[in-house]
Amino acid sequence: MSETNRVEYKQELTDSLEKEVIAFLNYKEGGIIYIGIDKLGVAVGVKDSDSDQLKIKDRLKHNILPSCMGLFDVISESNNGLDIIKIVVASGSEKPYFLRKFGMTEKGCFVRIGTASEPMPQKRIDELFAKRIRNSISKIKSNRQDLTFEQLKIYYEATGSKLNDKFAQNLELINEDGFLNYVAYLLADHNGNSIKLAKYNGINRVNLIENNEYGYCSLIKAAKQVLDKLELENKTLSKITSKERENQRLWNPIALREAVVNAIIHNDYSNEVPPKFEIFDDRIEITSAGGLPDALNQEEFFDGVSIPRNKELMRIFKDLDMVEQLGSGVPRILESYPKECFKFSDNFLRMIFPVAEIGNKVNSKEVPDSGGAIGGAIGGVIGGAISILTERQKEVLEIIIKDDKISYRAIAEQMSINESAVSKHIEQLKEKGYIERIGGTRGFWKVKYPIQ
Template identity: 30%
Template sequence: MNIGVETEKIEFKKTTGELKEGITSLASMLNKNGYGVLYFGVKDNGDVVGQQMGDRTLREISQAIASFLKPQVIPTIEHELLDDKNVIKIEVRGSEKPYSAYGRYYMRSADEDRELSPTALKELMDRQTSSDIITIIPAPIQTLTFNKLKIAYVTAGLTVDQTTFEDNTGLKNSDGKYNMMAFLLADENDISIKVVTFAGKDKTDLIKRNEYGGTCLVTAIDKVLDYMESINETMVTMGNHRRTEEKLFDMASFKEAWQNACIHTKWDKGNPPAVYIFSDRIEIISTGGLPVDLNKEEFYKGISKPVNAKLQKIFGQLGYVEQTGHGIPLIISNYGKQAFDIMENFVNVTIPFNYEKKNSDGTGTDNNVSINEAEQRVIDFISQNSSITIKELVAVSGYSDGYIRKILASLKEKKVIERQGGNKTGKWVVIC
């Protein structure tokens, strides 16, 4: 039986006596393609000759790969029966180039493993540093659709050509397969985007976990922003015939931090960005740390070195990000450099609350009340027209009759508004 020929992605070895050479081929193929398959029990011409198997054969291969192929990868090692003969198939994937075998670096050329010169190695490292990794790695699923992304383009006033859309947006790699960026932007995926709320100032008591993933990253980002906007209450302080308002947190700063986390995270690491809400702050965490050619001071100044250049370009076209680099300076102007905890593999942004949230039992400072977004809208409508009716509030707000009545009851209970006069001839008064 013959299973084909050796290529830049496939290598044959007659026996595990050539294990060292086989691991060298794996490193070589990873450096060239980020992927490689190695067979033991197959001659160079593709003829299946079989491989003698022992109780520890597969384990010994796994241990050798772990010891001598660096950076470490997790191979898929399988025993197959071809033409009634034992064959071992090893499959590897990785994006942490350059890979070495036994301390040396190789590059695949046709079916050969060529050792890299110092100059070629440096070029590989430089290219890897500047590579848009998520446009190279193939998506784990190749049956993808992009209707939500196309709608986002149309909504942004851009023309969508159905025949060239995928090529123009860079959704396929050089092999013509959907890449990891395409997976992120597909209508359906298994990427988890979580907003987790805790009761106190640490992660001891989890209250709620909201999941916004599984869909196009553009949609997921918007859903998180909508949710955070909904919980961004306004604290109204009343006293001495004065009324002051203060939001729980600066939404513009959160928006910048959240969009940056999603666009600049190293998605190939497998850890999506997340939002954690505590009683006194919000934390936005992303994977990857700073790019190797960007230091902290440059980062603080707003100098941008995109980790995912094509993904950033797409979000730029959709109007989500600008090239001015004002996002980081904005956060620093509001919360200082201490808002950023820059680690080797993570960036954590902390946005403290502007005031202490009212206790769940309703206790708190007597002259302080929290107003949510819907309540604030109703207050604004009443301020503009003190004689406005419930029917008119329903029409201008888009809320249901029952929800408007609930909001009015809440505002009256909080002593933010009061009703003076009868239902027909009375008016609303915003208490100052």
């Protein structure tokens, strides 16, 4: 593969690295730099990958302005048995980026043109500086300056890192005037930010059955609470076939996690509007404030072009292993859900994931649609209601399928539980419409719906 407008090869780590990174930061699509691959695309490897990675991170941190922390990834890869280094660079939102020692001049600013990194004309430098985003949350002063960060320190320690006395400055939690900024406010132990998670009975917002709030604490803690809650809601559906039991989650767990984290990281907090999560019988909706960045169109968005709205949050979520490499989130979601699941507006981005289409046919018979809900039958549709079995109920049903005349005592012995518990499971299976008794107590069980 040859070099392109988004791919640069370097045989070894040289003094021109910052120039190449700046060119991609100033380019609307960002780019990728490979070190240990020659100009012909042939891997030659690097001698000390670990040492070079540390040097790269240090050089980019100290030699480029505005700060590009959170806008690049340094990844170790193998090519034909040789160690190479991959640097993924996102397009920055605070253009122009420049070499610290030369400032915003043609000697310090570069942009990608074709396969080369060229000096940026001074007129273009001045135009970009005039448009530079000034209302990013890193520049907004926190309305509280007595913030504490014990939760954030604990999360860093859990990854084997420890925040030192200068962590607020290193993590860019301080604005240009030396005050704690809105990023610090969001990550503090106590704040006024809260993420809403609502659950409805049905396919519209009429019947609210749960209204949860996760927040007033570090955004990291709130994000983990949302992920834990959705993990509980993302139930496993099962279907017994003649050969095996097939399991499927309501939503693809990888795509769901990517969507949740992306919504939280890329949300526009400048208007104090948090992301929102809503669960319906037929879908989950994830809404984040803020449309696409001005420099990004939908095609580039789906291709994985990354322009982090909140690079400080991106950097911290990456530090805590809650984010994969830059630009990987949307492509990972598209592996499970089509582009039509994304809805764009000027002020919001919404992702709509339908529940898994399981159980539309049971025993070769069509199941009636449940009032328009996607999937028709999820774990058995009885009178339009969605009934999902517990693991114990599934075990009982599997036993009955194998022997429809089995006694409560025999079921209890197989499951190592008492007969009273078996009786409760049987009653629940009958209430949900999976089984019915034919011929009285000495008759047999008729299985109406196997596990779907």
